[in-house]
Amino acid sequence: MSLRSDVTCALAEWIVDCDLEKIPAEVQREGVRTFVNWLGCAVGGASHETVDRALAAVTPFSGQPTSTVLGRGEKLDALHAALLNGITSHVLDYDDTHLKTIIHPAGPVASALMAVAETRPVSGREFLNALIVGVEVECRIGNSVYPHHYDRGWHITGTAGVFGAAAAVGRLLGLNVQQMTWALGIAATQSSGFREMFGTMCKSFHPGRAAQNGALAAYLAQANFDSSEQSIEAPRGFANVMSDKQDYREILGGLGESWEACLNSYKPFACGIVIHPTIDGCIQLREELGDNVGKISRVELVAHPLVLELTGKTEPKTGLEGKFSVFHSAAAALLRGDGSPTAFTDEAVTDPELMAMRRKVEVTTDKACHEASVTITVTLEGGERLEKHIERAIGSLEKPLTNEQIDTKFRGQAVLVIGEAACEALLAQAWTLPEMASVGKLAATSLPR
Amino acid sequence: MSLRSDVTCALAEWIVDCDLEKIPAEVQREGVRTFVNWLGCAVGGASHETVDRALAAVTPFSGQPTSTVLGRGEKLDALHAALLNGITSHVLDYDDTHLKTIIHPAGPVASALMAVAETRPVSGREFLNALIVGVEVECRIGNSVYPHHYDRGWHITGTAGVFGAAAAVGRLLGLNVQQMTWALGIAATQSSGFREMFGTMCKSFHPGRAAQNGALAAYLAQANFDSSEQSIEAPRGFANVMSDKQDYREILGGLGESWEACLNSYKPFACGIVIHPTIDGCIQLREELGDNVGKISRVELVAHPLVLELTGKTEPKTGLEGKFSVFHSAAAALLRGDGSPTAFTDEAVTDPELMAMRRKVEVTTDKACHEASVTITVTLEGGERLEKHIERAIGSLEKPLTNEQIDTKFRGQAVLVIGEAACEALLAQAWTLPEMASVGKLAATSLPR
Structure with missing residues (x-):
């Protein structure tokens, strides 16, 4: 166990500093695959009754309708859209998996990013950059406490995901290191979600809330709302309170050199x-x-x-x-x-x-x-x-889905919700993420025609 | 440790069933004192920079401005108003304390109730009823895991408070037992907040989020968004995941007979x-x-x-x-x-x-x-x-503040924020809670003149 006392600050520094040119090409390619797979799942889950019920409850409280519930017609404020897209992307249990931690990385991060990308111009490069950084952060934090944290009963996609969402949205907002440190702290102190909820609507609520709460953390930090600067490593911070294992080398070791974001996998089957x-x-x-x-x-x-x-x-x-x-x-x-x-x-x-x-x-x-x-x-x-x-199923790291198999999976769920024409247009656009001028515009393509 | 497997369901039944006539007169009197003390603190903390920063961050995302940030001019949707009033009421560390658990009971519960009471007619009797039930729920849940839960590093006002807010708002919404059980579950799976945040703006964020998250849980349950029905007692539920102690007799024993809500105390000093x-x-x-x-x-x-x-x-x-x-x-x-x-x-x-x-x-x-x-x-x-x-300080259970001392405390903080005339009008009205036709109207009285 590392005793260093600046884990959160060092991580915040890296987040702010990690521009796209510092991210290797193969990691960027995996980031695009992560994005395409997430988008298919978000659209694919959009007509689930879990989503209908969540929308019925939160719509009366929504602010300016800037951001789209993908795959549907409704628009909500960015924070609520982050919640809903986080729910849709996970509700079929068909999304992506960081196999070392069983984190489903894209739900918390991409759902928050897309909602925010409809409120301000965000280029494909900025989006991809923030997505990869967010995924890297949540998976590394997950590694630092896994498996003890998960074994205790925490749904790690929610508990670690909120950090990823805060980091990613924090990058879009241009937070400085001080603010990013606070954002991680505000995220940490909202970390939540029990495995007891598996099999109920609350399971997909977890990545949804992680997206929403992480985004809120970034916006609060932007307004200089402060927090502890040692939220991850402090004696009463995230790792010690929520896990019996704390290995901070998993967070800071080889940061920017080895990439957890490159270890993402995509489920061929819609279940655990x-x-x-x-x-x-x-x-x-x-x-x-x-x-x-x-x-x-x-x-x-x-x-x-x-x-x-x-x-x-x-x-x-x-x-x-x-x-x-x-x-x-x-x-x-x-x-x-x-x-x-x-x-x-x-x-x-x-x-x-x-x-x-x-x-x-x-x-x-x-x-x-x-x-x-x-x-x-x-x-x-x-x-x-x-x-x-x-020995290993298709979709595992040893037998990864090809881009064509990701396409097949995308079509297999999205066509059912938005029809073939919209599905094909959305899928074609999705792969062009790195060249997009404004990612938010993609949301309109996700609607049924 | 009790092995019964229906703690959450039994608690939900009691919450739905506990009308005001079942609450003894002295508990009702303490409920009014809890309300008056909370209101003074919410107004007293309203001009703190923590509140300015939170407002700056969340205002762009606010929905219909139905509900008031007490002591200030701003209006927000009910969920955001619950957050802000929860922050204001705790930001000076001057609020109420359930001494057995160090829970500050009113912040999560009354802040949520007041915000909701501006969206629909809520009589003083309904409000008082929901307030007492909410406080009872959070303190009993706190008792079941204290001190182990707190010792682990959880800020119990946030972690237990969210249950109180869900129960209280659930009563205002008229949830049935099934929905109330879900509301407790949706609350449970949002339970969060580290003691590491003490001394930062996130400390008062905890009761604020507990109010907001508990209210959200009630609204989601009203829309039949489901959750586990054993969120408190399940092996991977609240008590087991977040504490080494689980004593469910503290939750169900003497429910409706002995009252934790009667053990509330009011700080004479504005600190820990x-x-x-x-x-x-x-x-x-x-x-x-x-x-x-x-x-x-x-x-x-x-x-x-x-x-x-x-x-x-x-x-x-x-x-x-x-x-x-x-x-x-x-x-x-x-x-x-x-x-x-x-x-x-x-x-x-x-x-x-x-x-x-x-x-x-x-x-x-x-x-x-x-x-x-x-x-x-x-x-x-x-x-x-x-x-x-x-041996015991003033404000303790052995030396409780008199109603006159609560008045003095109320004036000592509220006058600084809203001036003497508004303060006196608000204080006079506050004590008439049980006779009010519509509690939401009180919010207008809380503004500076």
């Missing part, structure tokens, strides 16, 4: 990441089984204990709960070959055939099995057995 | 409560010493270790920091007989005479000394020594 190897394997087994899928009598999984801890719901009642059921997910992959949002609707989890299949799934936990691996054994009625080992 | 015995004693010593005050060569305090832990700043540089300096506080009490807001200005902490006196103050800690007691020994230049033991 620990189920992905199971879905990948079950879809492969379905192809191998052909008509014999109907004869499955038993499905045995051997997986890391975390899989059951996070996704052990045996009888999900809603689509949202289905995302946290490895049993349902295996059933949908075997019977429908589906891991996309349509596999996690209320209809799907109450479908009698899927319900019958999920009850045939048994999970054995084994700590020796890697969290990203699974072994699946299917037994047919006649006693025949097929085994499939997935 | 653990310094109050020292100020009380030093003011008494000043009277006894007369002209000999100028001959003090040494001041020795024997106090509980918490006094130094919370208020050990030896060289405060700002008025805010002065509130967390037992050294400065003793000096101001001895030299000026002052523990009111004027003792904690930037001028006061940089006054050469006060600086010289505070350097003569020495503190010895003794765990055997009660947190609410102190022994002060003053040595004069000639070697003469005077000792003063304060």
Whole structure:
């Protein structure tokens, strides 16, 4: 554990100093992929009832309607738009993942940036710069406390994400180092969100609030609203209060040299990441089984204990709960070959055939099995057995989604919400992020035609 | 530790069910005192620069200007007004205290209620009812985790206050039990605020955000935005994630029979409560010493270790920091007989005479000394020594402020901000809370004339 007492100040200095030319080309490319994937998810989740309800509640309190709820017609003030876009981008559990911490990095950061980018001219380069810096900050802070912080019950996308949003918006506002230090402090003291909320509307509320609260922190700091200057490392600051582990080398070590923002991954399936190897394997087994899928009598999984801890719901009642059921997910992959949002609707989890299949799934936990691996054994009625080992699922760092697969994913969710024409126009524009003169204008393209 | 799994649901049921006729007369009387004291503090803090800066930052994002920043001219939407009034009421560290938990109960609850009461007709009886229920909820939740939660570094006024605000606003909105359970959950998952922020503008930001976030939780729940139904007691819920102690009997035991809301106390001095015995004693010593005050060569305090832990700043540089300096506080009490807001200005902490006196103050800690007691020994230049033991300071539960002393305190701060005429009109109206037809109308009376 580092004893240095200037972690927050040193980080703030780096944030202010890190212009785009200091960011390697491959990190910039990953930043664009992060942006495109986030945008598809934000549009894809826009018609979810979680979003309808949040909008119904906050619209009466919205200020000047400068900023767009992507994928929908409503406009809100920038802080509320940050909240709503953070919700939409995560509500399908289909977004991006920093696998070392299970942070979903883009939700808090990009949602805040896009809302602010509709209030002032922000070029694609400025946006990309702020996005990468914000993602780097939240992932490094996450690394410094993971896994102890997560194990205690904190939803790290919310708790670390608020720092990323503050850093990113702080860059757009041109905060100086003193103000950036305060912004990190105001963000820190709003850090919140329990894992207990998984499976409820509050899960996606967390990245939404992280975006909104981080942006607020930056605006307050701009007005010289002060805070502690040691909010991360102080004895009663973030790391000590919210975690049993504090490794500040994870925050400051190799800053600007090695890049967590380059380690982002993009979910091929619309659910908890620990189920992905199971879905990948079950879809492969379905192809191998052909008509014999109907004869499955038993499905045995051997997986890391975390899989059951996070996704052990045996009888999900809603689509949202289905995302946290490895049993349902295996059933949908075997019977429908589906891991996309349509596999996690209320209809799907109450479908009698899927319900019958999920009850045939048994999970054995084994700590020796890697969290990203699974072994699946299917037994047919006649006693025949097929085994499939997935060492790493598609979408993992070892098997990253190609740009074309990101396109497919984007279309697979956005077309359902805004139609094909708008989807194609938005997708084409999204990849041109670094050349855009004003990113805020993209929001209009995200609306249904 | 209770193992019952329905703490949140049972609490929500009680909140919905607890009409005013079920609240004993003496609890209602204390509720009115809580309200009057809070109102004086909200007006008294309204001109602080912390408020100016917060207003500068959030005004561009404010929605319909329905609700008043008390003691000032600005109007904001109800959620932002809740934030601002929560800040003003706590910024001078002069508000109320639930001594068992060091929660400042009114800030989160009354600030949210008053902002909402300007958006819809709320009678004095409804307001008082919601205020008492909100205070009861936050203090009981605080009791269930105190002191472990506080010792870990959480600013309990923020972390527990958000539940009180949600419960109180939830009552005004007429939430049913299901919605109230969700409101508590949405509140829980926003619970935040570090003690590290003491001495900065973020300290008063905590009750402000608790008011705003609690109100938001109630509005979201009204729109059927759901959450966990076990947000307090679940393994990854509030009590387990944020504390090493969880005693749910403190929440549900004697609910509606014994009243934490009746144990509220009102600060006679505008600073951290653990310094109050020292100020009380030093003011008494000043009277006894007369002209000999100028001959003090040494001041020795024997106090509980918490006094130094919370208020050990030896060289405060700002008025805010002065509130967390037992050294400065003793000096101001001895030299000026002052523990009111004027003792904690930037001028006061940089006054050469006060600086010289505070350097003569020495503190010895003794765990055997009660947190609410102190022994002060003053040595004069000639070697003469005077000792003063304060078992309990004025303002404590054993020596509560009378209604007349609450009036004096109200005037002492509010006159400075809104002038005498407005102050007297507001104070007179405030005591009539239970008879008011529409509490929101009070806000107009709070403005400078």
